[in-house]
Amino acid sequence: MNIIENLQYAVVGKFSYGAPEINEIRELIPKQCGIIGGCQIGYLRNRHILMRFDCIEDYIKVLSKDSYYIIAKDGYAYQMRPFIYDANFKVSEETSQATTWISFPDLLLTFFVKEVLFSLASVVGKPLQLDLAKINKTRPSCARVKVQLDLLTEKPEFVQMQLENNDNQENSVVKIKIQYDSLPAYCKQCKLQGHTEDDCRVLHPELVQQHNEDRPKESQHIDNKQLYKGAIKSKWKPTNRTFTKRTGEIMNVKVVEVQRSLAISFLLMF
Numbered sequence: 001m002n003i004i005e006n007l008q009y010a011v012v013g014k015f016s017y018g019a020p021e022i023n024e025i026r027e028l029i030p031k032q033c034g035i036i037g038g039c040q041i042g043y044l045r046n047r048h049i050l051m052r053f054d055c056i057e058d059y060i061k062v063l064s065k066d067s068y069y070i071i072a073k074d075g076y077a078y079q080m081r082p083f084i085y086d087a088n089f090k091v092s093e094e095t096s097q098a099t100t101w102i103s104f105p106d107l108l109l110t111f112f113v114k115e116v117l118f119s120l121a122s123v124v125g126k127p128l129q130l131d132l133a134k135i136n137k138t139r140p141s142c143a144r145v146k147v148q149l150d151l152l153t154e155k156p157e158f159v160q161m162q163l164e165n166n167d168n169q170e171n172s173v174v175k176i177k178i179q180y181d182s183l184p185a186y187c188k189q190c191k192l193q194g195h196t197e198d199d200c201r202v203l204h205p206e207l208v209q210q211h212n213e214d215r216p217k218e219s220q221h222i223d224n225k226q227l228y229k230g231a232i233k234s235k236w237k238p239t240n241r242t243f244t245k246r247t248g249e250i251m252n253v254k255v256v257e258v259q260r261s262l263a264i265s266f267l268l269m270f
């Protein structure tokens with residue numbers, strides 16, 4: 001197998017908030033991401049790993065979620081976001097390549113054939129997989145195609161299909177509507193997935209202030225931890241409060257604090 005073949009089903013895993021050791025990652029990912037075939041995992045660069053899958057099913061499966069929380073032996077959950085590997089990989093940028101499902105709601109059942117569906121889907125991107133939801137065991141009710149596409153290119157709303165009449169050999173053209181499942185947002189300014197230019201805090205600094213004002217003060221501390229350290233890890237991380245490994249006790253600390261401040265305000269009132 002040469003290098004190019006080996007990169008055919010390659011996915012980059014981005015651990016923004018810390019990661020387990022690479023040997024542990026190699027052991028955990030196949031189990032926790034439900035990988036069925038062979039998988040080679042290596043360290044790529046700064047907070048990024050490269051996962052190369054032997055089969056397309058694993059490639060599609062891993063890319064179908066926005067993020068994973070890999071539970072390591074230390075008990076912490078490390079967030080990993082999967083991205084399609086592209087040859088222009090840069091640590092500071094996220095690829096604009098993504099996968100999504102598309103369907104053709106107006107398409108007649110007669111054309112629910114892989115060749116036709118893949119051919120129609122190729123106007124959007126690279127067709128990867130077909131999903132035929134069945135009414136009964138023989139008749140499909142709708143057809144979806146998983147495509148790999150570039151989030152920066154125009155998304156066509158229709159595809160034209162040329163049909164030949166068997167009786168008189170005359171050609172006619174039908175317009176087929178393309179329906180997209182959720183598409184990840186992409187910001188051209190930050191070169192990151194997950195937000196658009198409209199929601200970009202670099203382009204619109206006023207959004208940062210608005211966000212801070214909208215945030216409830218009590219939960220602010222925990223929010224920060226969840227953002228930067230990963231969900232489970234944050235809960236147990238000792239901070240300026242006396243947190244213990246039991247959530248109940250954390251709650252008690254908070255409740256006591258609230259009750260104390262209420263008591264103080266009662267004292268002032270009477």
Ligand SMILES: [Zn+2]
Nearest residue numbers: 187189190200
């Ligand atoms: Zn942005």
